[in-house]
Amino acid sequence: MPGYLDVLTQKFNGAFTTSEFRDNRRVSVAADKSPDVIFGLLACLKNECGFDMLADLAGIDYLNYPGAADRFAVVYALTNTATGERVFVKAHANDPDPALPSAVPLWEGANWMEREVYDMFGVTFTGHPDLRRILMPDEFTSFPLRKDYPLRGAGERHNFVTVTRAEG
Amino acid sequence: MALKLDDNIFVTQLDQLANWVRKHSLWPMPFATACCGIELMATASSRYDIARFGSEAMRFSPRQCDVMIVAGRVVMKMVPVMQRIWLQMSEPKWCISMGACASSGGVFDTYAVVQGIDRFIPVDVYVPGCPPRPEQLIRAVIDLQEKIQKTGTINAREFDRRTAYEGPGALSKELDPKELVVAPGNFKTGTRVSLN
Numbered sequence A: 001m002p003g004y005l006d007v008l009t010q011k012f013n014g015a016f017t018t019s020e021f022r023d024n025r026r027v028s029v030a031a032d033k034s035p036d037v038i039f040g041l042l043a044c045l046k047n048e049c050g051f052d053m054l055a056d057l058a059g060i061d062y063l064n065y066p067g068a069a070d071r072f073a074v075v076y077a078l079t080n081t082a083t084g085e086r087v088f089v090k091a092h093a094n095d096p097d098p099a100l101p102s103a104v105p106l107w108e109g110a111n112w113m114e115r116e117v118y119d120m121f122g123v124t125f126t127g128h129p130d131l132r133r134i135l136m137p138d139e140f141t142s143f144p145l146r147k148d149y150p151l152r153g154a155g156e157r158h159n160f161v162t163v164t165r166a167e168g
Numbered sequence B: 001m002a003l004k005l006d007d008n009i010f011v012t013q014l015d016q017l018a019n020w021v022r023k024h025s026l027w028p029m030p031f032a033t034a035c036c037g038i039e040l041m042a043t044a045s046s047r048y049d050i051a052r053f054g055s056e057a058m059r060f061s062p063r064q065c066d067v068m069i070v071a072g073r074v075v076m077k078m079v080p081v082m083q084r085i086w087l088q089m090s091e092p093k094w095c096i097s098m099g100a101c102a103s104s105g106g107v108f109d110t111y112a113v114v115q116g117i118d119r120f121i122p123v124d125v126y127v128p129g130c131p132p133r134p135e136q137l138i139r140a141v142i143d144l145q146e147k148i149q150k151t152g153t154i155n156a157r158e159f160d161r162r163t164a165y166e167g168p169g170a171l172s173k174e175l176d177p178k179e180l181v182v183a184p185g186n187f188k189t190g191t192r193v194s195l196n
């Protein structure tokens, strides 16, 4: 059992579950606890356990996933650059208005990645300095990576003006 | 009395002369977004040598181009950019839609990729293929030269009258987006399932 799990258990006992797959250690926080707990948990991992680098931040939609309790998850892939240790923290969120606290105060690099998760999944990050769409155009109204969004889109593709010869 | 001219003098119409000059000095604007763009580059290489047709002067400033070659898939976020570049190009100008993606969306029938650029800007020549070979693009340049020679006028007044939309007629017949979807489907067999 790695040392950081002792630290987490001491501070956040009962707020998270852990699992392991091959060499991947996962820390998972359910949707009813994540808005209150996740920021402190990440801060603890960063400041006390040496996980100084946010390697990745991504969203997941668990719609129709076997055995899933909560709909959305945001995964933080953390790395300890001194030891090379890695840990994956999963914060869950639910409909309607899935929201999580922003990790930007801890890692500047979370800025664009959280915008991407917001753009694609519609998870909002409270406290984010500039939560705008990043991949899709600003006028886009839906969230394309949600599992209930049709692959061909909801008709957004062709809503542009047409340029004719005379105008050109 | 017959008019006697020197051996190297031809008599023609001003329109014909302008077309003849224009068709041999087409300067392409490469709007290359994907794999087709690489074939476009190959077309300019020494092996295929688009310079034989006077079209080797690729210009990345729209003011200096008169043929836009759209090579690759165009997503909805790029459409306003493409239209703006098209409007900035100097008159008279033409457009070649290169490859299945630019002409019809290709295999990318997804939420972001537009299903043919002719829905948004006028297109003169379509090049089939995925990707088209450089010879096919050269064929398109030759076809465009022929079109310019046949239809062009010196002040490009043939374009004035084209105030109507020239793309595919059935814009309103866009497929119901809810009709068929792949996800959540069976990714192993690629089965399509209905949402309803």
Ligand code: SF4
Pocket: B034, B035, B036, B037, B071, B072, B073, B098, B099, B100, B101, B102, B106, B129, B130, B131, B132
């Ligand atoms: S038509 Fe084929 S080669 Fe060309 S951009 Fe599309 S996928 Fe690539």
